[in-house]
Amino acid sequence: xxxxxxxxxxxxxxxxxxxxxxxxxxxxxxxxxxxxxxxxxxxxxxxxxxxxxxxxxxxxxxxxxxxxxxxxxxxxxxxxxxxxxxxxxxxxxxxxxxxxxxxxxxxxxxxxxxxxxxxxxxxxxxxxxxxxxxxxxxxxxxxxxxxxxxxxxxxxxxxxxxxxxxxxxxxxxxxxxxxxxxxxxxxxxxxxxxxxxxxxxxxxxxxxxxxxxxxxxxxxxxxxxxxxxxxxxxxxxxxx
Amino acid sequence: xxxxxxxxxxxxxxxxxxxxxxxxxxxxxxxxxxxxxxxxxxxxxxxxxxxxxxxxxxxxxxxxxxxxxxxxxxxxxxxxxxxxxxxxxxxxxxxxxxxxxxxxxxxxxxxxxxxxxxxxxxxxxxxxxxxxxxxxxxxxxxxxxxxxxxxxxxxxxxxxxxxxxxxxxxxxxxxxxxxxxxxxxxxxxxxxxxxxxxxxxxxxxxxxxxxxxxxxxxxxxxxxxxxxxxxxxx
Numbered sequence: 001x002x003x004x005x006x007x008x009x010x011x012x013x014x015x016x017x018x019x020x021x022x023x024x025x026x027x028x029x030x031x032x033x034x035x036x037x038x039x040x041x042x043x044x045x046x047x048x049x050x051x052x053x054x055x056x057x058x059x060x061x062x063x064x065x066x067x068x069x070x071x072x073x074x075x076x077x078x079x080x081x082x083x084x085x086x087x088x089x090x091x092x093x094x095x096x097x098x099x100x101x102x103x104x105x106x107x108x109x110x111x112x113x114x115x116x117x118x119x120x121x122x123x124x125x126x127x128x129x130x131x132x133x134x135x136x137x138x139x140x141x142x143x144x145x146x147x148x149x150x151x152x153x154x155x156x157x158x159x160x161x162x163x164x165x166x167x168x169x170x171x172x173x174x175x176x177x178x179x180x181x182x183x184x185x186x187x188x189x190x191x192x193x194x195x196x197x198x199x200x201x202x203x204x205x206x207x208x209x210x211x212x213x214x215x216x217x218x219x220x221x222x223x224x225x226x227x228x229x230x231x232x233x234x235x236x237x238x239x240x
Numbered sequence: 241x242x243x244x245x246x247x248x249x250x251x252x253x254x255x256x257x258x259x260x261x262x263x264x265x266x267x268x269x270x271x272x273x274x275x276x277x278x279x280x281x282x283x284x285x286x287x288x289x290x291x292x293x294x295x296x297x298x299x300x301x302x303x304x305x306x307x308x309x310x311x312x313x314x315x316x317x318x319x320x321x322x323x324x325x326x327x328x329x330x331x332x333x334x335x336x337x338x339x340x341x342x343x344x345x346x347x348x349x350x351x352x353x354x355x356x357x358x359x360x361x362x363x364x365x366x367x368x369x370x371x372x373x374x375x376x377x378x379x380x381x382x383x384x385x386x387x388x389x390x391x392x393x394x395x396x397x398x399x400x401x402x403x404x405x406x407x408x409x410x411x412x413x414x415x416x417x418x419x420x421x422x423x424x425x426x427x428x429x430x431x432x433x434x435x436x437x438x439x440x441x442x443x444x445x446x447x448x449x450x451x452x453x454x455x456x457x458x459x460x461x462x463x464x465x466x467x468x469x470x471x472x473x474x
Contacts, residue, residue, distance in 0.1 A: 134312070135316060141291075141306060233318060
């Protein structure tokens with residue numbers, strides 16, 4: 001990472017190209033927008049949208065994935081819809097949501113949600129296909145209650161699939177949220193980028209983008225990595 | 241009237257009769273061994289008794305306090321040993337788990353995950369789990385088949401001790417005649433394709449007196465009297 005930044009700085013120092021600001025310029029721009037308070041406000045707005053649509057999609061997707069994975073008829077019935085939404089371009093969903101619902105927050109969230117949901121469903125459904133019936137039999141024989149069976153025997157078998165869906169999902173969601181904001185919101189990173197684009201403020205654009213990437217990096221490092229470690233416990237012979 | 245009467249008949253898979261008739265009974269605190277060639281339907285039989293497989297014509301009365309020791313330990317990998325025991329009996333405190341583990345000679349292992357234990361130790365945990373809620377009926381599906389002799393012997397003794405203590409009735413499925421003789425009160429010999437009981441042998445020698453020599457002499461006499469009985473032929 002350090003090498004990349006150093007090389008970048010070196011290249012811009014030697015050639016000073018018009019369209020590639022140096023790391024220092026990006027840093028200056030970052031401080032400027034941060035001091036103004038707009039960057040912080042935009043970050044919060046975008047993060048809120050990402051969080052809401054992420055948790056909604058994960059929760060509903062988990063529920064539907066389990067249902068589709070467990071009941072064949074439900075799966076067959078909804079398979080065409082699932083394929084339809086999997087292949088529906090994100091941009092189309094966003095535009096239609098804005099047209100049908102209006103330029104509102106709910107439309108923005110719904111558009112992101114619809115884009116993410118099918119992927120969670122598919123990931124969880126694949127997980128239910130490898131559920132170990134031998135372990136389920138243990139729970140059944142020993143008369144373990146349904147709730148406890150679900151949370152201690154069934155759901156943990158899906159954790160690796162859920163985690164993968166969450167990781168990929170977050171990366172996808174924040175990119176879609178930016179498009180949603182660019183097209184129809186008056187705050188957020190996407191809206192900020194739109195303004196900077198009008199001024200050809202490349203340093204500003206990169207400062208905005210990097211801020212959000214750093215946050216996503218932190219989320220991965222502080223939330224997903226420890227979660228992964230916790231989930232991995234007991235699952236293979238290698239001590240972590 | 242015996243404590244448990246079992247009758248499993250006319251079990252068909254794809255029009256092939258797998259189990260024709262298997263009828264036997266067990267008293268409290270006694271162990272019945274079912275011995276027969278592999279693939280004869282022994283495990284299916286246990287699964288039917290456990291309610292894991294249901295057939296319309298077999299009345300499935302759920303047996304209260306049933307425990308099942310499977311061929312593999314089948315511990316839940318992401319739960320610690322104590323959590324595995326508490327899954328079966330949520331009322332167990334950590335101290336009670338420790339006591340239970342001490343009974344199967346596992347000390348200070350409550351907080352580790354199953355994959356950090358050897359196969360023999362995992363088997364011990366699965367025995368401890370079977371007694372986490374003292375069962376009235378215990379099913380055993382070739383539980384000692386993958387273990388070395390000394391480990392298997394130690395576990396035999398342990399099992400007999402626990403069965404005696406809790407007055408548990410048990411059904412052991414095995415293909416090892418010596419093992420059946422070491423543990424059982426009654427041995428049922430099974431035929432295959434379809435499965436029937438072809439011979440019943442009761443052992444009168446007390447379980448504590450079944451030394452290797454005694455077991456070997458019973459094996460020999462069974463072989464002399466019924467040479468092909470282990471192959472599933474009367």
